[in-house]
Amino acid sequence: MTGLVGALVEAWDELRVHKLRVLLSLIGVAAAVTAITGVTAAVGMLGQAMREQTERWSGRETTLTVSAYPVTGSGDAARASEAMADVVERYSVAYASRVGWGQMAVELPGGTQILSGQVVDPAYGVIHRIEPGQGRWFAPSDADRLAPTLVVNQAFLDALAVPDVSGHPTVVLQGRQGVLAEVVGAVPDQYPGEPPTYTVLTDQVERWGLSVDPWGAGASPPALELWVPPADVPALRDRVDQDLRAALPGWQVDVTEPVGEAGVLDSASRWVIIAVSGFALLLGGLGLLNIALVTVRQRIREIGIRRSFGATSGRVFFGVLLESVVATLVAGVVGVVLAVVALDALPVDRLLGTALQDEPPFPVSAALTGLACAAGVGALAGLLPALWAVRVKVIDAIRY
Template identity: 80%
Template sequence: MTGLVGALVEAWDELRVHRLRVLLSLIGVAAAVTAITGVTAAVDMLTQVSREQSERWTGRETTLTVSAYPMTGTPDVPAAAAAMDALVEKYQVTYATRVSWTQVAVELPGGAQVITAQSVDPHYGTIHRLSPGQGRWFAPSDAERLAPTLVVNEAFLAALGADDLSGHPTVVLQGDQPVTAEVIGVVANAWAGEGPAFTVLQDHVDRWGLMVDPWGSGAQVPALELWVPPGDAEALRDRATQDLAAALPGWQVDVQIPRGETDVLDSAARWVVIAVSGFALLLGGLGLLNIALVTVRQRIREIGIRRSFGATSGRVFFGVLLESVVATLVAGAVGVALAVVGLQQLPLDQLLGTPLQDTPPFPVAAALTGLACAAGVGALAGLLPAVWAVRVKVIDAIRY
């Protein structure tokens, strides 16, 4: 241990003496390490962004989507609802929601319109990572309110002639009887040019008979979404299919798990960036190699004197080798620090146009990768000078 510490201290002292010579090479090494570390970390962060965007549409990664419909005749909606409620209770699923689409007649300032609305339960917001830009999402207590509550998109709010929720905007919904609903939240439009749309609680649709049935298709059975632990998804899918098929004979039961793709950075593009950064890292190491060779030739007298005082070949070899390794490790640490600061200050929300709910920390693996690359290049750059230094003999101290 003493020998290793002594070699490190000696390498650091030599680096301080020759810092002006190696500075330019180390700048190239630091820049290359910054690029390699930044790309590695950015892939992880962008993957999280892609995962959240996918989950806003399909639900969390292990969300089971349960759908059931009769093979013949009209659906018995109460029986299907009871079977799905029993399923949630049996397996003690914490986050579950019904999901369906319906037509609702709405009285807007520009005239009455029939708008496609989504009816859900409060847990839909958690499963799909929905966070309104204004107001709030549905709470479980909203189901007991004496008037419907709506979460609308920006186009619907504009159609109401409102800019925000400070005036507590309301709208009349036509159902079995007209009812006034309050807007409690606003989400961004799903795409540019999206028309007015809103989300309402399934309990409110059932209570006030808000569904419009222009095609006479009759009542529809809402789908059921269950967010379950990853380890239980496959087993629960099979059990849920069996339980619902037994509870609803003659019905077609489907239970699916979304298979979202979260790799947002094309593999070829990623490896091209890493290859270019690696080439720059090797160029920095080549410059360091040239400087180390020149330095060793100038230190022949010093090395010969050390050999005369008993320095072993191994001590000389590792001493010279560690000079390059320590230099590139210092440059690598600077490069990793720059990558960390740069990515932490990068406004991902603004660049990608989507907010992040779970901002990923800087991956430790990326920092370790950058330091490992720096140490590897330092070892390669110091290998030849170290071999040269070992060949120096005591007589060379007198000759030079």
Template identity: 55%
Template sequence: MTGVVGALVEAWDELRLHKLRVLLSLIGVAVSVAAMTAVLAVGQMTAQAQTEMMERDMGRQTTLTVNAFAATPSGNSDVVPAMRELAARYQVDHASVVQWASGRFRAGGATFESQLQLVDQPYGTMHRIQLVDGAWFAPGDEDRLAPALVVNEAFLSAVDSPGLATHPTVTLPGANPVTLVVTGVMANRWPDEGPAAFVLYDSYSRVSGAPEVDPAMGAVPQLELWVPPETADLGMETVRRDLTAALGEGAMVDVYSNAVSGQEAFDRTFRLVVLGIGTLVLLLGALSLVNISLVTVRQRIREIGIRRSFGATSGRVFFSIMLESVVATAVAGVVGVGLAVVAVRNLPLESLLGFGLEDTPPFPLAAALTGLAAAAGVGALAGLLPAAVAVRVRPIDAIRY
């Protein structure tokens, strides 16, 4: 242990003596490490952003979507209770019935059409619903006399309300007019998005009865189940079997998963490509360090010869010379990683992507460690040739030079 510490101290002292030469040779190494680390980090953060964008549309990975149709005289009125019973039996914490509908809403003197989704409370977590004002449905909202409504900004503009402070309400005309209270507002998902709203399935059905289904989205209710990835295949088979048995003969049940195959392989390939390119750039940057080290060794022949005359072994000389390059590139790696962290942290990633991140990932530790390891590895390779030259120095050379 003492020998290792001594070699490190010696290497650091030599770097201090030749700091100008070493600094000039390590600028390229530091910049290369910063670029490679930053690209790896941005790649991982972009992958997180893509995952969140997909989960807003398709649900968390792995979400099972169940479409069911009952061939009984009562029709689809038995489907939703059977779906709820299935989710409760297997204790699925994040499960939601989804029914697409449409409605003609009235607010003040204005009347407008809006898309309407009937869901359960866990739907917000499963689809990463983000609100700009108000709150998503809470447990107990299904018992409200006036059902709660979560709308987008286009819907709120159609209501002509300045915000939730005025407790805006809308009415669904019909044989039994229903008054709904807007309790949450989402951002429009694209600039020209039309009015859209969410309401709790049980709350709406209790006061209004069967919804007016949206023919463009189909009349069959869906069930979404967020399950662990390792149970997806078994879950699909189990749900299909149990729900078919519950709905009786002639029932049609379709189950599919939103798991994206090949994504991990793509991410792994991306990291390897970036790592390969970054390592190549690091090797090019290390050429200057090799040149400086060779010149320095030629100037230190007398010093090395004297050390050999006092008993320094070839291994000790080789290790100390190579360690100088390793320490130098490791310091450059630390500087490069620091630059990458500052650059990535100040990068307006959300503005570039066009939407906010709910789970903003920290700077990837793996990217930082990869940058440091690559820098140290390149330093070891760059120190091999100067160390090999230093080993060939003999004590007599101290007199010659």
């Protein structure tokens, strides 16, 4: 025990005394560890950003999309809605949303306009990671409110001649009878010149008869999105498909599962990054080896003096080796800290073009890998000087 502690104390003392040397020799190692850790973390963030972007369009990774339509060309949309609601209840799906498109007559300051919009349930916001820039997304209680609520785009607000949603703007929707709806949230326009659009809850549309059918095409049944645990995807896909086919004879039922991680950086590119960082680490290690060899030659006398104190050759070997390992470990820790600070300071949303909803955790495994690599490089770089130090004859060393 005292041997190990003593060797550690000795190694630390050496580093303390030769601060400048250590600092210079370890810059490469620290930089390489920063690169390994930082790049791995950045890749994780980039991957997450791409994943979230994809999920905004197509829903979370394990979202099943159910669509049903009559083969004959006409069918009871309400019956389809009911069958879908039964499925959601039967399998206790926590996040499920009907998804459809519709048109409503909206009374704007410039006159009544027929506007297209999306008709969903509150869980749609969770499934599609929607975070309105202003106000809020629908709460489950909104479905039961007497007055409808709307989440609109910026163009809708502009048409309404209100700057934002802080004043709880309202708008009259024409349905079976006119109803005053409150705008609770707003999202940015998705592209310049986007027309005014809105999202409204399915229950409210049904309650107030808000849908208009200017072309007389008839109501089409909504699709259903189910965000389910990954392990349940295959089983639920089959069961939902069977249940709906049984409940809707003569209907075409499609249950599609996600196609996999779209747009996420593949593991090959990650390995390329790690390989490049590893090479940088190796170069740092060579610099360390070079300086370690030179300084051990300068320290022959000291090694001899320590041998006169009773240092065994094993202790001398271990001490010199440990010096190198402790140094590179310290450099590794510095590298990891630098990576953390750098990633923290990075304007991720500006760089990635979007704010991350679920920021990936700091890649501890990458940090540990970086530290292990640093220690390994330290051990390799310390091996030659340590062997050399042991071969020095004590009496020659003292006289050196």
